[in-house]
Amino acid sequence: MNMDVAEKILFTEDDIKTMCKKLGRQLTADYQDKNPIFVCTLKGGFMFFADLVKEVKCNLSVEYIKASSYIGAETSGNVDIKEIVEFPVQGKDIVLVEDIVDTGLTAQKLISYFLKKGANSVEMVAMLDKKERRRVSIVPKYIGFSIPDYFVIGYGLDYNEKYRNLPFIGIMNLKYIEN
Ligand code: IMP
Numbered sequence: 001m002n003m004d005v006a007e008k009i010l011f012t013e014d015d016i017k018t019m020c021k022k023l024g025r026q027l028t029a030d031y032q033d034k035n036p037i038f039v040c041t042l043k044g045g046f047m048f049f050a051d052l053v054k055e056v057k058c059n060l061s062v063e064y065i066k067a068s069s070y071i072g073a074e075t076s077g078n079v080d081i082k083e084i085v086e087f088p089v090q091g092k093d094i095v096l097v098e099d100i101v102d103t104g105l106t107a108q109k110l111i112s113y114f115l116k117k118g119a120n121s122v123e124m125v126a127m128l129d130k131k132e133r134r135r136v137s138i139v140p141k142y143i144g145f146s147i148p149d150y151f152v153i154g155y156g157l158d159y160n161e162k163y164r165n166l167p168f169i170g171i172m173n174l175k176y177i178e179n
């Protein structure tokens with residue numbers, strides 16, 4: 001991997017872990033005695049999800065869904081949702097964990113998906129929030145960091161399936177955009 005693939009590091013692993021502790025305290029207070037289901041949105045959410053759930057000090061279960069909407073660095077607007085292993089949702093309190101909320105289309109589809117299945121509540125945790133790019137009025141209740149309109153990679157976030165393993169979040173160097 002080219003070492004300059006991220007032109008600037010925005011958040012280090014330490015920054016992210018500190019942020020997870022803060023969100024974890026809020027979630028612990030809000031979900032005590034509710035036995036929530038924490039739903040990891042794949043693929044991008046996996047690294048943040050693992051850090052976050054360690055900081056939530058109440059009983060919870062974990063599930064995984066796959067939401068795909070992106071091709072390259074532009075959103076396609078179509079969101080496809082798949083449960084990795086089907087799980088009952090009726091009457092449950094769902095906490096959706098997303099890598100990044102960009103246009104908000106994925107978040108909107110996911111929230112209505114779980115409400116239609118009879119969830120008691122659906123809230124969203126976003127590691128990153130790119131408010132400027134929003135096309136629908138979705139405001140995640142729990143936000144790690146807000147960022148301007150940068151295309152970012154690392155800590156689960158990819159460009160054409162690459163760079164998810166970088167242990168930080170960085171702005172992608174545009175010279176590596178493939179045509
Ligand atoms: P949305 O539906 O436009 O909000 O897009 C959400 C999904 O697009 C995220 O879950 C990411 O997988 C992807 N995405 C949005 N912005 C970025 C980015 O800057 N880097 C990598 N993936 C991104």
